[in-house]
Every structure is written in structure tokens, then in C-alpha cells.
Amino acid sequence: MSTAHQASAAPQQRWPRIGNRSKRVLPGFGLSLGISLLFISLILMLPLTGLVMEVSAMSFDQFWFVITDPRVVASYKVTGFAALTASLFNGIAGLLLAWVLVRYEFPGKRLIDAVIDLPFALPTAVAGIVLATLFAENGWYGQWLSKLGIEVAFTPVGIVVAMAFTSLPFVVRTVQPVLEELAPEDEEAAVSMGASDGLVFRRVIFPALWPALLTGVALSFTRSLGEFGAVIFIAGNMPYVSEVTSLMIFIRLQEYDYAAASAIASVILLVSLVMLFAITLWQARYLKRVEGR
């Protein structure tokens, strides 16, 4: 890149950012971008291409038939509804946790802060088994809940619990840094103008937080869409009632129907991608406004 830049006879810089020496802490823009792209290709793009190739071996009718199979459609509904519920729940619980961790000092704060990441570190199957045991009719939580007439294990509610458990850190970890950077002066300014606590939260704190919160919830949602390990142990896996889409993929794989598995996977992939793109675009627009870029 730099040789190309030096070779250009034009006096003005064609790539001002690239030509700027002060940006060069890491060696060469060309090299670092190249490595990044290679890495993205190997890790992300290649497997995705494989998926698309597998799908493209099917005709559209075949594809449509597979992805609109009533049992699969039922699994979309279950998965989508459970993921939405779980991520909304995480939106509230995660915000609360992040708030407590940032705003208050209490003994054991560091411990809680570390434990937040546990769902990431724990093998999801372990989480699934533990949750299933806890919420089973004779489990620690389950025995009390069953007295209230609430069944969690082996029902769609169980799916929500498993999804919420595995994706909680997304919300906490995206909101926490934003909350930490929030200037206390903003709140003080609002209060000095007579704003009530509720108004300060609604009009000052929440607007600053909610791009991060939305990102966290979206990540939590997409993660939940694909959750497999934790869910299958607690879901009960009854066709049309408590089967998630990733289980459908697994079942197709067990039938050695790789094309069908890929077709269903591509649906999940598409939904996740569209969602993440939408959030990113929206956030860029929002940030452009508040940061004046």
C-alpha cells in the first residue's frame, strides 16, 4: 500500500488514513488487513460457503419442501418464541445485573462479576443437564414450582430457561462498559434541573444505554436461536411442541440427509445475519447522530 501511495504523483494523499504514519503502530495496513481477511475467510466464510454449496445442490422445490415441513415450521415457532422471551428476559435481568455491578460496591462484587461469564465457559450440555435436574419435578426448584402448578422441565418454558441461562452474559457484557463510561455529571445535571429519579432514568440514562442494550439483546437472541446443548436436555423434545430448530438439524444429520440439514441451518443463518446487519446499520445511524461523525 505504501509503495502504491508513494508512487502516485498526485500531491494530495489518496488514502489519507492509510498514508498517515501516526496510525502505524502495527506493521503495515496492507499486511494486517490481509491477515484479518484471510482469517475471516478461513474461519467464517469457508464453512458458510460449504453450507451454501450443500444447499445449492438442491432444487428450490426440494429446498422449500424441507424448510416448510410442518414439524420444522413448528420448531421455528418454538425456537423463535423461546429465544425472544429469553432475550427479553435477559434484557431486563442483564441490565439490572450490569447496573448493580457498576453502580454499587458490595462484598463479593468481583466474584459475581466473574460468575457472570460462567455460562460462556461451561459446556452447554453440562448446563442443560444441571438445569434439567434442578427443574425436574423432584428437583430443587421443580418441586416447589410444581406445587404452584408450573412445569418447567420438558416443556417450552424449559427451553426459555436454558436459552436465558446460556445467553445472559451477552447483555451484561455489552451494557456494563457503557454504563461505566456514563458521566455522573449527566445525571447530576438532570437532577439539578429538578428531574425525578424515574425521569432521569427514562430520559438520560436509558437513551445512552439502549444501543448497547439492544445489541446485547440481539446477540442473546441470535445465540438462543442456535442453542442446542443446553436446550435438548431440558426441552423434552416433543414433536410440534418442544422441538427446537437446531434439534431438527441434528435429526436430519442423523438421517444422513446433509442437504436437508444444511437447508434448515441456512434459515437460521439468514435470520441471524439479517438481524445483526439491521442492528449494526441502525446503531451506526444512531451513533452518527450523537457522536457527530
Place this chain on the structure above:
Amino acid sequence: MTITVDGISKRFGKFQALDNVSLDIPEGKLTALLGPSGSGKTTLLRIIAGLESADNGQIAFSGQDVTNLHVRDRNIGFVFQHYALFRHMTVAENIAFGLNALPRKQRPPKAKIQKRVSELLEMIQLPHLAQRFPAQLSGGQKQRVALARSIATRPKVLLLDEPFGALDAKVRKDLRRWLRNLHDEFHFTSLFVTHDQEEALELSDQVVVMSQGHVEQVNEPTELYARPDSRFVFDFLGQVNVLSGEVKHGTLSQGNAWVTVPGIQHQGDAQLYLRPHEVRLATAPSPRANLPLRIEAVSLIGSEVRVELRPEGWESEGSDNIWEVGISHAEFNQQRPVRGDLRYAVPEVGHLFTGTGARPATVGWAEAEQTPNIRLIN
């Protein structure tokens, strides 16, 4: 509205931020809280605002105890050093915030709020930026918006925490003048924190000098500059030249430097404080003083020529061991002092500190020399 601060103390852990501070802030005046960092000025301001609570003591507005009143009920305007504008709101929305935050019963109708906002925008001379976001404004513009926002609900007290601290020199000067005009027009009781002596002296009707959690002195700017009560105030308010030595038979001396001190009874240690404009530079010692100095630097920028000199054969107090003298450009053109020249400082008026904690005595040589019975040395 007057503000009465009565015996306020505040500790942060082991650090005593304020130690039994009492103070009266007069109504309708612009008062400066001046002090170095760590002197407790911001803490005091925040306690008056109600953003911080005091360990001891009382705050009263117009005689009414507000010590336990919440910030939001104190009806104050507060301006922060870093503006604290709401980033996601437009300038107009920012200014309207306080009005929209009023309880439903007191809240003016929408049209009235809008009218008030455009009034304020007019006042800060930024009506064309109403729909902009704070990120699109310059520092000076942001601070003006912050000011408009803080006075939108017509508070009786305006508190400003280093309002110009984050701005560059030129903008700071403009904004200072603008605030002064604004204050003269609206006459709220204003209190602002600054560590900049020039700002405090230029802008305020009354200056409160603070140091280490104490109030050192309270006075009008001119009086404060002319008659500081303590060494601290002297040092803090502008440049000062010090001769520290021993008084014997009416003469203060150190090394080969000496100054006659007319009418002095004191014997022993003393320090003579001289402002840069209270000293003249001569090419030969005068009967009243022998203060040889060698020129280190000459700075021509400004309305006065600033000459920095190093004591020759004696030592000035202070780490840099430098005296500073201001001479007019006319004098400069006559004498043409250059680096390395030897000059003798001739004091016109001085301030003598004897002992510790005592107030300084003003020393004037000109009148003393006219009285015939003064003994001249040499």
C-alpha cells in the same frame, strides 16, 4: 437570594476536604471561589448545590435552612466544567429539559416552553443551532447551551464549576465577558469555582480565596489584590517577588542585598513582598535599596514588558529564584535592557510580613523619604 454557609466540614476518607468553613454569599452578586486544586472549592460548591452532603454544618438560602433539601428541590442552576449536555437530545431539547421535568401542575404548556427555549437560544446567540446535537458544537457553544439550560427554569442561584476550564484562551475570554453581561442583566446570585486568578479577579464582585479546606480571605477583587491578608493569598494572586531576610535597625538585609524599611520597630526575621509593578529597575543602587539582579529574559508580548531577573549575591524565596518586573514599553525603548545586564530593583510600595500568620504591613518609600527625619543609609 443570599447563601449562608455555616461551619461546613467534609471528609473523604482520610482527606479533610473542608474544615469548618463559614461564608456569606451576597444576593445578586457574582462570587468566585478561588483556590489551587485540592483546596475544597469544588466540594463546597457541590455541597451548596446539594450534590454532595456535608458531614457537619448548615447551608441556608435567604435564611432558610436547605441542608437536608434534595438537589432537585433547591431550585438551583448548575453548570459543569465538561458541559454535561445530553448527547442524544438536540440543543433545543437540552434547553427545554428543566421545563419538561417540572411536575405536571407547574409545567408550562408546550407553546410556552417553546417560546422560552427560543428566547434562551436568542440570548446565547445560537438560534440557528436549535436542531443540532451537542457533538456538532464547539466547546464554547456547548458551554453556552449548558448555561441556557441551567437557567431555563429561572433558578435563584446559579452555580458554575470551572465553567471555562475546558476551553481555549480566546473562547474563554469571550465567554467570560458574555457571562458578566448576562449576570448584570439577570442578577441572579452566582457562585463560580475557578483556579485561574485572572478569571476570578476580572469576572467577580467578590472573591473567596480557599486553601486546604479553609477560607483564606474574602474581599472585592481590587482590595484583594492590593491588600492580601496572608502569604498564601499573596503567592496565589499573581506573580510576587520576595526578599526574605533579617531586620536590624530599620533595614532588611540578606547577603549583599538590603532594603530600608521606614518606620519599622520590628527586629528579626521578615519577608518583603513586592508585586512586579511595585518595583522599578535602575542602573545604580538607590538610597532606599540595594537589590542587584541580572536579567535572564525579556518578554515584549502584552501591554507591558515583562523582565525576568536572577538575584546577584543574594537569594529570592521560592524554588525558581526569579524576580519578575513589569516595565512600560516606553521605558523599555529608553533603557533597552538585554539578557545579562545588571540592574538594581527599586521598590515603590511593598508588603512586609513579620512573624508567622500576621497580616502584612504596607511599606511606602516615597512618602517616607519626603519626611526629613528619616535616616538614609550610605
